[in-house]
Amino acid sequence: MNLALGNKSSQEWEDFLFLMRFYVKLCFCELGFLEGKLEASKRATNFVLAKTSNFLDTVLFTVLLELTKHEPYSYT
Structure with missing residues (x-):
């Protein structure tokens, strides 16, 4: 996947946005995990x-x- 801002195809943007949504969801889940750890540390x-x-x-x-360095999967 080419990460230059002006050289992304629509498929590359879709892949990038999918990864970012995935990252945000995991960060949100991690907040709950960390909150539990804070209670345990008290x-x-x-x-x-x-x-x-x-x-x-x-x-x-x-x-x-690492995922962004590789070519996206073929959807055909």
């Missing part, structure tokens, strides 16, 4: 939670970045 101090709090963001961003 009950017991755990340093592992602090280290992994941005894990999902980091992994998800890396996966989406």
Whole structure:
């Protein structure tokens, strides 16, 4: 997928928008997950939670970045 702003076909834009919608939905789900972790951390101090709090963001961003480097699937 070519990421130059002016060189995207409509299919590339659709693929990009699909990935962005997917990312937003996962971030929304992650908010609920993090809220649960905050409640758990109030009950017991755990340093592992602090280290992994941005894990999902980091992994998800890396996966989406890699997906945008490859050609989109053929829909024909």
